[in-house]
Amino acid sequence: MKPYTTLEEALASRKPGKRGYTLLDGxxxxxxxxxxxxxxxxxxxxxxxxxxHEDQEGFYVLEGEGTARLGDLEIDIKPGDAFVALAxxxxxxxCKMADRPVKVLWFHSAV
Numbered sequence: 469m470k471p472y473t474t475l476e477e478a479l480a481s482r483k484p485g486k487r488g489y490t491l492l493d494g495x496x497x498x499x500x501x502x503x504x505x506x507x508x509x510x511x512x513x514x515x516x517x518x519x520x521h522e523d524q525e526g527f528y529v530l531e532g533e534g535t536a537r538l539g540d541l542e543i544d545i546k547p548g549d550a551f552v553a554l555a556x557x558x559x560x561x562x563c564k565m566a567d568r569p570v571k572v573l574w575f576h577s578a579v
Contacts, residue, residue, distance in 0.1 A: 471497045478505070487569075500578035509534065509561045510569035518560035523579045525559070526552045532570035534563040545570065 473491055482489040488507035492498050501523055514537055527536070529549045536545050539557045553559035563570045 469495070469497045498578070501576050502578040504573065504575035506530070506571060506573055507561075508569050508571050509563050510566050511562050512564070512566050514560050514562050518558055520553070520556050520558045521576065522555055523576050524552055524555050526550065526575045526577070527561075528573045530571045530573055532563050532568050533565075534561055534570040536561050 473496060478489045478491050487510075488505060490503060490505035492505075493503040509532075514535075518537075527550065529545050529547050531547055533544070533546045536543050536551055536559065538551065538553050538559050543551060545551070545561070561570055561572065
């Protein structure tokens with residue numbers, strides 16, 4: 469187990485076709501579902517299908533402006549904003565302008 473990662477390692481391990489990446493997870497010693505990463509959203513509409521998790525997921529906006537949907541609640545987001553999707557709440561993000569994607573740091577806490 470290696471209790472850290474580098475950006476280069478995280479980018480190299482990202483899944484094909486994905487712009488986001490996981491930074492820390494079980495391979496780094498995180499337990500009980502604890503993990504964090506970065507996601508990039510360049511869609512200007514909410515996707516028709518989006519999900520929820522059994523645990524809560526927190527977000528911190530790094531770049532871009534857009535809207536987060538948490539269940540029926542929609543909130544405008546910009547760099548420096550933080551929000552949480554509670555366990556079981558469907559959630560997604562869209563950006564205001566496709567050429568300025570929203571980049572968020574996300575994290576799942578241990579359950």
